[in-house]
Amino acid sequence: MRELLPLTPDxxxxxxxxxxxxTFWQTVPRNGQADPREPGELLLDWVETVMADWGPPGRVAYVDGEPAGHVLIAPARHVPRLAAFATAPSDPSTLMLLTAMTLPGQADRGLRKALVQTAAKDALHHRSRSLEAVAARPLAVSRHACVLDAPFLEKVGFRVERDHPAYPRLRMELRTVVTLRDEAAAALARALARVPGMRPVPETHPNGSSHAHVTHPD
Structure with missing residues (x-):
């Protein structure tokens, strides 16, 4: 059983x-000195701050009740480390995908991709038009393990927004996600309409998209 639950302080x-x-994304060393607090304490403070301003900054994945992965997402204004990258967005409200991490073996089962897809859905819930990420090209991945690898992001639907030899910024246009979902729903409705005894009925969701569910004749 797989669950992807909101990242909350607990x-x-x-x-x-x-x-x-x-706390790579949440901190920037000052004058060569890192914050003296424990990473767990810093991360807890960050989660509480983002929740108060925006909402849960990610998801934690559980497989059979045990933690198996997580994804972090937050507006750029809550990501201090972005200032260290030449490709950082100029708009502080830009929604950033920071990390998508799983235990060994879970990525092969599609969990890492599922975490990113869930982050995209959360971004849609916040009415964001896009989701961006500063990523690492293959030669730079080993230098920063907490920076997402560009090839993975491109496989799950991100495209280069601002190029860089080592750390490009990539973007996923969320309206494309909505369009693909609605097209799939429309195709299902057309298919069901051709099946005797099946009558698809449009169902509208709070986000404005619609899909068809099936009713049987009385």
Whole structure:
């Protein structure tokens, strides 16, 4: 059984992988000195701050009740480390995908992709038009394990917005996600309309999209 639950302060301890706990995106060393607080404490403070301003900054994945991965997402104004990248967005409200991490073996089962897809749905819920990420090209991945790899993002629907030899900024246009979903729903409705005894009925969701569910004749 797989669950992807909102990242809340009580779930910070369930973050997994090489970047847990990790405050790479949440901090910037000042005069060569890092924040003296423990990473777990810093991350907890960050989650509370983002929640108060915007909402849960990600999801934690559980497989059979055990933590198996997580994804972090937040507006650029809450990501201090972006200032260290030449490709950082200029708009502080830009929604950023920061990390998508799973335990060994889970990525092969599609969990990492599912985490990114869920982050995109959360972005849609916040009425964002796009989701962006500063990513690492293959030669730079080993230098920053907490920076998402560009090839993976391109496979799941991101495209280069601002290029860079090592750290390009990529974007996923969320209206494309909505369009593909609605086209799939329309195709299903057309197929059901050709099946005797099936009558698709449009169902509208709070986000404005519609899909068809099936009713049987009385």
């Amino acid at each position: 779930r910070v301890a369930d973050l997994v992988g090489a970047c847990a706990p990790c």
